[in-house]
Amino acid sequence: MLPHDPLKRILYIDLSRRSFEVRERPELFDESLGGSGVGIRLLEEECPVNADPLGPENPIIFTVGPLVGLYPLASKTVAMFKSPHTGNLGESHAGGRSAVSIRMAGYGAVVIRGASVMPVYLVIDEDGVRFRDASALWGTRSSYTTGSVLRVREGGSGTRSIMRIGRAGERLVSYACVITETYRHFGRLGLGAVFGSKQLKALVIEGKRTLPVADRRAFRQTYDAIYKAAVDSPLMQKYHELGTPINVLPLDAIGALPTRNLQSGRFEGAEAISGESLAANYLGRRVACAHCPVACIHLAALRIPYPNDPYFYKTLMLGYDHEPIFAAGSMLGLDSVPGMLQVMDEIEMQGLDVMSTGVTLAWATEALARGLINEADTDGVTLAFGDAAGYIEAVQRITTQPTDFYRALARGVEHAATIYGGRSFALAFGGNEMPGYHTGPACHVGWSVGARHSHLDNAGYSLDQNALKKGQTLTPEFIGETLLNEERWRQVLTSLVLCLFARGIYDRETVLGALAAAGFAWDAEDLERLGAETLRRKIAFKQREGFDFGALRIPQRIIETPSPGGPFDEAFVREAIECYSNLL
Amino acid sequence: MAKRLSVIDVDRCVGCQMCMFACTRRTGYAGLENACIHVRSAGGIRKGFTVIVCRACSDPPCARVCPTEALTPREGGGVRFKPNLCIGCYNCVEACPFGAALWDETNHKPQICVYCGYCADYCPYDVIKLEEISG
Numbered sequence: 001m002l003p004h005d006p007l008k009r010i011l012y013i014d015l016s017r018r019s020f021e022v023r024e025r026p027e028l029f030d031e032s033l034g035g036s037g038v039g040i041r042l043l044e045e046e047c048p049v050n051a052d053p054l055g056p057e058n059p060i061i062f063t064v065g066p067l068v069g070l071y072p073l074a075s076k077t078v079a080m081f082k083s084p085h086t087g088n089l090g091e092s093h094a095g096g097r098s099a100v101s102i103r104m105a106g107y108g109a110v111v112i113r114g115a116s117v118m119p120v121y122l123v124i125d126e127d128g129v130r131f132r133d134a135s136a137l138w139g140t141r142s143s144y145t146t147g148s149v150l151r152v153r154e155g156g157s158g159t160r161s162i163m164r165i166g167r168a169g170e171r172l173v174s175y176a177c178v179i180t181e182t183y184r185h186f187g188r189l190g191l192g193a194v195f196g197s198k199q200l201k202a203l204v205i206e207g208k209r210t211l212p213v214a215d216r217r218a219f220r221q222t223y224d225a226i227y228k229a230a231v232d233s234p235l236m237q238k239y240h241e242l243g244t245p246i247n248v249l250p251l252d253a254i255g256a257l258p259t260r261n262l263q264s265g266r267f268e269g270a271e272a273i274s275g276e277s278l279a280a281n282y283l284g285r286r287v288a289c290a291h292c293p294v295a296c297i298h299l300a301a302l303r304i305p306y307p308n309d310p311y312f313y314k315t316l317m318l319g320y321d322h323e324p325i326f327a328a329g330s331m332l333g334l335d336s337v338p339g340m341l342q343v344m345d346e347i348e349m350q351g352l353d354v355m356s357t358g359v360t361l362a363w364a365t366e367a368l369a370r371g372l373i374n375e376a377d378t379d380g381v382t383l384a385f386g387d388a389a390g391y392i393e394a395v396q397r398i399t400t401q402p403t404d405f406y407r408a409l410a411r412g413v414e415h416a417a418t419i420y421g422g423r424s425f426a427l428a429f430g431g432n433e434m435p436g437y438h439t440g441p442a443c444h445v446g447w448s449v450g451a452r453h454s455h456l457d458n459a460g461y462s463l464d465q466n467a468l469k470k471g472q473t474l475t476p477e478f479i480g481e482t483l484l485n486e487e488r489w490r491q492v493l494t495s496l497v498l499c500l501f502a503r504g505i506y507d508r509e510t511v512l513g514a515l516a517a518a519g520f521a522w523d524a525e526d527l528e529r530l531g532a533e534t535l536r537r538k539i540a541f542k543q544r545e546g547f548d549f550g551a552l553r554i555p556q557r558i559i560e561t562p563s564p565g566g567p568f569d570e571a572f573v574r575e576a577i578e579c580y581s582n583l584l
Numbered sequence: 585m586a587k588r589l590s591v592i593d594v595d596r597c598v599g600c601q602m603c604m605f606a607c608t609r610r611t612g613y614a615g616l617e618n619a620c621i622h623v624r625s626a627g628g629i630r631k632g633f634t635v636i637v638c639r640a641c642s643d644p645p646c647a648r649v650c651p652t653e654a655l656t657p658r659e660g661g662g663v664r665f666k667p668n669l670c671i672g673c674y675n676c677v678e679a680c681p682f683g684a685a686l687w688d689e690t691n692h693k694p695q696i697c698v699y700c701g702y703c704a705d706y707c708p709y710d711v712i713k714l715e716e717i718s719g
């Protein structure tokens with residue numbers, strides 16, 4: 001690391017004492033770069049064994065990396081914590097301006113300890129932390145309000161990030177999210193509830209500085225090569241034009257779009273909710289994360305008339321992506337775009353993870369139809385596939401929790417199905433709800449073993465799709481080994497906090513060149529070591545907190561509903577999981 | 585003819601801030617502080633973005649209030665900035681109605697556009713462009 005690089009500075013904040021200190025730890029970043037690599041090491045240091053995820057002993061750790069502020073597409077912040085949703089590793093990534101703001105404020109990592117006795121929000125800049133009273137913001141109905149208030153109340157417009165929770169986080173829903181810059185999320189695994197448990201409503205982080213480089217010429221050359229590769233790449237083009245929803249129609253065509261709680265892999269409404277249809281009829285604006293030329297964030301403009309007031313309209317601007325479309329669209333049988341967008345909007349206002357919410361409600365819908373629960377449980381709300389109004393009511397109740405049933409839903413589908421039955425169609429892996437792919441066995445193996453439960457951990461879904469294209473038959477050994485190798489490499493990318501959409505641009509050689517100009521003399525072996533070690537540490541943390549590969553539950557529904565990858569059975573999935581864990 | 589940076593179509597701006605990083609890179613550094621261009625949301629990202637650039641006025645108010653002639657009018661429009669003469673009084677920042685005299689907190693001096701167009705080369709969506717000043 002270059003001598004004047006502020007990456008080595010870690011900001012430690014103690015919410016119980018309302019104090020902070022900055023410690024310089026260059027060796028941590030010299031060995032593990034940042035992001036996942038540094039994050040898991042800080043989590044090992046900070047999180048006691050068997051910590052209560054909603055107790056003051058659970059830390060919140062944000063990390064960025066050396067390439068942030070230097071190169072395009074190094075745009076993610078990695079959050080690490082113990083997950084209140086799964087009870088083990090919580091790792092969630094978000095873009096927006098978060099990573100650039102943390103780096104520009106002069107930190108490589110921020111560690112938040114303890115819990116406040118009253119609602120607070122934090123304002124962070126290079127001088128440290130100011131603790132501000134958030135009691136008036138606590139309990140506001142919509143998460144949007146917190147954003148609007150802080151935007152006006154605090155400075156630094158354009159060079160700051162505003163992370164905040166909604167009421168779902170305050171009420172400790174185990175899959176509440178943290179929203180940043182209105183349209184990006186630390187979505188999965190319940191960081192919002194950890195914020196809520198600490199009475200931490202929001203965090204504003206701001207900064208503007210220069211960063212040193214090792215060699216100005218080499219830096220500019222490397223920059224230009226990466227920039228050119230990014231703007232010329234067809235992959236980037238596709239994410240800019242239609243965005244991630246470009247996947248909806250192809251997945252539906254092969255029967256891999258989870259529909260109505262995965263009773264099917266095909267959705268007759270796929271055309272309506274496709275990326276093509278949304279772009280043609282609703283796309284209002286595209287926006288980018290800081291320092292990313294791609295601008296994959298798509299905002300739909302939805303004009304809603306007031307039923308009894310002529311000429312009164314409200315216009316929603318709502319972010320959409322493949323996963324929200326799956327979770328609030330096909331999974332709930334919603335083929336009306338206004339209906340789907342309004343369900344998403346309610347989920348945003350509450351501050352919930354859209355994927356976990358959609359999958360949980362899809363299970364609840366089937367449970368109601370099968371008589372496992374009744375309308376007293378649902379507080380009179382009718383849950384039926386295709387009925388947006390009912391889902392909007394239910395989303396609000398996941399936060400307010402008027403009945404035992406909603407209290408169960410607020411802990412996710414695994415927990416709810418343990419109480420009410422219907423586990424065979426409760427679509428969670430390791431306690432976390434599934435993403436929007438049913439491509440074949442490899443995707444399901446992927447999120448069973450993945451170290452942070454995201455479809456982007458290891459690309460099981462693309463293994464399935466490649467095998468399908470090439471007419472190959474997948475074996476458990478091949479799946480286990482390929483997933484493991486890919487996931488190790490992705491630990492390197494996420495230690496550098498590169499957007500995983502840019503993984504084709506940042507190959508090993510490019511990564512090493514970029515690091516060299518940033519003052520890190522690394523070689524290919526160093527990268528391999530970091531990838532393997534980071535994954536090993538993450539899995540070790542999970543196992544320390546009770547995770548067991550052998551005890552994973554495989555929902556029967558994924559076996560019963562045909563996938564394009566052909567029939568497979570539970571034994572096949574278990575064998576692939578075993579191969580993966582043996583190779584670790 | 586003197587040139588200036590023009591905002592061609594702000595509605596195409598995606599808020600990527602590639603231009604701000606480019607302007608700082610021009611000075612040999614990474615990061616944002618040396619940027620003479622600023623992009624922020626127009627009151628929340630849903631409303632789009634505001635791109636703040638020096639519009640190279642023919643009678644620049646920033647130069648009029650500079651007590652040390654660190655800022656002087658440039659022939660054809662805009663200003664030249666001599667940092668050595670600047671005493672960091674902040675008058676120029678307050679005088680520019682666009683907020684285009686940005687402030688460098690580290691050196692306590694303004695960041696003034698040099699009309700080079702380096703930023704425009706990195707704008708992926710043709711929002712900004714270096715143009716000749718006409719009339």
Ligand code: SF4
Nearest residue numbers: 597598600601603707
């Ligand atoms: S580079 Fe262009 S699109 Fe990006 S913020 Fe600057 S003006 Fe807007």
